[in-house]
Amino acid sequence: xxxxxxxxxxxxxxxxxxxxxxxxxxxxxEAGFNLFLVKARDVLIDLLTDSGTGAxxxxxxxxxxxxxxxxxxxESFYRFERQMQEITGFTHVLPTHQGRAxxxxxxxxxxxxxxxxxxxxxxxxxxxxxxHSGAEPVDLPIDEAKDPKNRHPFKGNINLQTLEDxxxxxxxxxxxxxxxxxxxxxxxxxxxxxxxxxxxxxICDRHxxxxxxxxxxxxxxxxxxxxxxxxxxxxSVRDIVREMxxxxxxxxxSAKKDGIVNIGxxxxxxxxxxxxNATNLLILTEGYVTYGGLAGRDLEAMARGFEEVxxxxxxxxxxxxxxxxxxxxxxxGIAIVEPxxxxxxxxxxxxxxxxxxxxxxxxQAVVAGLYRIGGVRAVEIGSVMxxxxxxxxxxxxxxxxxxPRRVYTQSHIDxxxxxxxxxxxxxxxxxxxxIVDEPPALRHFTARFEEL
Ligand SMILES: *Cc1c(COP(=O)(O)O)cnc(C)c1O
Numbered sequence: 438x439x440x441x442x443x444x445x446x447x448x449x450x451x452x453x454x455x456x457x458x459x460x461x462x463x464x465x466x467e468a469g470f471n472l473f474l475v476k477a478r479d480v481l482i483d484l485l486t487d488s489g490t491g492a493x494x495x496x497x498x499x500x501x502x503x504x505x506x507x508x509x510x511x512e513s514f515y516r517f518e519r520q521m522q523e524i525t526g527f528t529h530v531l532p533t534h535q536g537r538a539x540x541x542x543x544x545x546x547x548x549x550x551x552x553x554x555x556x557x558x559x560x561x562x563x564x565x566x567x568x569h570s571g572a573e574p575v576d577l578p579i580d581e582a583k584d585p586k587n588r589h590p591f592k593g594n595i596n597l598q599t600l601e602d603x604x605x606x607x608x609x610x611x612x613x614x615x616x617x618x619x620x621x622x623x624x625x626x627x628x629x630x631x632x633x634x635x636x637x638x639x640i641c642d643r644h645x646x647x648x649x650x651x652x653x654x655x656x657x658x659x660x661x662x663x664x665x666x667x668x669x670x671x672x673s674v675r676d677i678v679r680e681m682x683x684x685x686x687x688x689x690x691s692a693k694k695d696g697i698v699n700i701g702x703x704x705x706x707x708x709x710x711x712x713x714n715a716t717n718l719l720i721l722t723e724g725y726v727t728y729g730g731l732a733g734r735d736l737e738a739m740a741r742g743f744e745e746v747x748x749x750x751x752x753x754x755x756x757x758x759x760x761x762x763x764x765x766x767x768x769x770g771i772a773i774v775e776p777x778x779x780x781x782x783x784x785x786x787x788x789x790x791x792x793x794x795x796x797x798x799x800x801q802a803v804v805a806g807l808y809r810i811g812g813v814r815a816v817e818i819g820s821v822m823x824x825x826x827x828x829x830x831x832x833x834x835x836x837x838x839x840x841p842r843r844v845y846t847q848s849h850i851d852x853x854x855x856x857x858x859x860x861x862x863x864x865x866x867x868x869x870x871x872i873v874d875e876p877p878a879l880r881h882f883t884a885r886f887e888e889l
Contacts (some may be wrong), residue, residue, distance in 0.1 A: 441757045442749040445843060453481055455502060456812050466828050469885025470805050470870055472814050476746040480780060481812035482849055488782045489535075489693035489700060491842030493738060494745055497698070500737030509725055513733035513740075520740040524675070524747070527705040529712040531719055532729035535708070536560040536691025539704035541569075542647070542718045543689055546711060547613040548572040549837035555603055556616040556651070557595035558623040560583075561822060563616070563651055563689075565879055572613070575603060582624050583832050585774045585785045590665040591630035592776075593621030593658075599639055607642035618651040618683065623818065624751075626654075626778025627662035631669065631680060634833040637685045647708070650688040655681060656695045659778035660752040677749050687711070692781065697742035697842050701735050755779070758850065765854035771861050774835065783881040784857070786819060790867045794822045795830050797869025797877065797889060803836045803860070803886075806867050811856030815839075822881040824874075 456464070456479055464816055468474035478482060483490070495691050505512040514532070521530045533539045540563050548554065548570025559567065559574045567574040571585045581589040587680045595617050604612055641648040659677040669677060682688065685710065692701035704719075706712045716726055723730035731739075745751065756779055765779030772788035786800035793799040800817035807813050816822075819834035838853065860867075870886040 441761060441847065443843075443846065444754050445494070445746070448610065452479065452863055453479055458809070461809055465808060466843065469873065470801065470888065471881075471886060472804055472808060474683070474885075475808070475814065479812075480808075481815045482845065482853055484781075484840065484853065485814045485816050486750045487694060487839040487841050487885065488691065489698070489801065490844065491693075491697040491699070491742075491843050493697065493699070494741065494843075496745070497689070497741045498661040500741050501734040504732070504734035504737045506733040509727055510658045511727055511733045511736070514727035515735040517736040517740040520743055521703060521705070522692060524608060524677055524678060525688070525705055527682065527688070527707060529706040529709075531704040531706070531712075531715060531726065531750055532731055533700040533704055533719065534704035534721055534730035535568060535693060535700060536647045536651075536689055537702075538723055538730065539691075539702050540566040542704060542715050542723075543687070544570040544572065545718060546714050547647075549613075549881040550876065551611060552613050553603070553607050553611050554616060555595070555600055555612065557593055557618055557621050557629065559616075560618060560622050560651060560653075561879060561881075563594035565619070576623075577603065578621070578624055579581045581626065582621075583876065585625075585772060585783075585788075585833060588776050590628075590776070591633060592660075593619065593624055593629040594625035594633040595629070595637060597633070597636045597640060600637070602643050604640070604646070609646055612644070612646050614686075615641055616647045616649045616651055618653075618778045620654045620661070622780075625774035625783045626657075626764055627774075628658045628665070628779065630666050631662050631677070632666065634681060634684045641686075647686040650681065650685045651690075652682070652685075652688040653691045653694040654779055655688075655690070656746040656752060657812060658672075658754055660749075663867050664756075666865045674749055674752060676746065692739045696739045697746055698738045700733055701739045703739075724883070755840075755842065758847075761847070762840070762850050762854060764837065765851070766857055769854065769855060769861060781837045783818065784836040784838065785819075786836050788860065789836075790864055792865070793867065795824075795834055795867040797871070798834075798886070799867075799869070800834045800836045801829070801870050801886060802867045805870070806860050807836075807856060808865075810860050811852070813853055813856050817881065821872075821884065825875065825880050826878065
């Protein structure tokens, strides 16, 4: 069948509003051309992020009503813990309020000055937490990942050779963990193969270094493995997921992605001593171990979300929907990071507006243009997000169109493709931007711009 059937029907609806071009112009000016500073009610289709923006199921809402809100030892925690143990095989399961809380706890314990943390590509909060601990984050993507046109099936892979070289150069004692992000968010939502994860495990074993997953999109990654990796097609997603986690010593997870909840995170650990220390920090800053800064109802929603995300009809719909948007853009002549990733389409902004140099933020220009033309909100992943603060400019200037889970229908996506095509037709009119105000870190969230 050609039609991508949504494996659900809609029971609750939320109106969205079209704005006039004049209104959008005013909104852009007021927000200093930073879409993070735009009110959601002024957005028609919000592809800013797939994080915490998913629609929960009737089962998740039912769980919310049933939740146990006891401070200690709540039933909801044990249901959540059991679910995570069953899916991942990890014995130590800590709930946190979101992914970055797991990262903060982990790197406060294993990071520190003089340490180096390799990753296929650090997500922005992961990078910031590694740096905040005093350690140095190093991205080691494979060469194919640097070429947007390259259709390597596992473009999220970490470069095993440069990983080995790095460990040899700085010494294993300075590398507290190797991290691999599945799927690779900053690198285009591209998957990592099982073969690559096994390779990382072997290198970590050889040097006695722990291996951690940034496992925000573990289910989407497993679906790509099932679809693309030799010899994996007959395995269940659940089985592949289990092998991915079995290869690691720990994982940080934002449940706002493949947990299909609006808030929540997880820290998974194998080491008893590390778990004890993480527990102490959790209690210090997040909350008691059986709720970790969340309500019992959040734990119920997570337990069910992590179960539902493993449904193969859901993953088929999910990954095909993303590819559907990517294919429409490609057909309109718009260059994207190929092949389409799991949770988002990444438009190549350098190719979109070659007349705007990286220092004038071509990605931000496309983001502003897309809002202006159709009220669609996207996000820049390029020099705004990763530049500044003495960082070298990133290899790619991208615009991410992230797909909230179970929220938009095919006609919403057709509309987005139409708005992008229209913008592409008028791309010569796009103008670069200049930053007029920026914070010391994570500047993309609050910086203000002026059009040149
Ligand atoms: C979202 C995300 C995080 C951080 O999670 P939050 O819940 O936003 O704190 C970390 N890593 C990756 C790959 C992510 O996509």
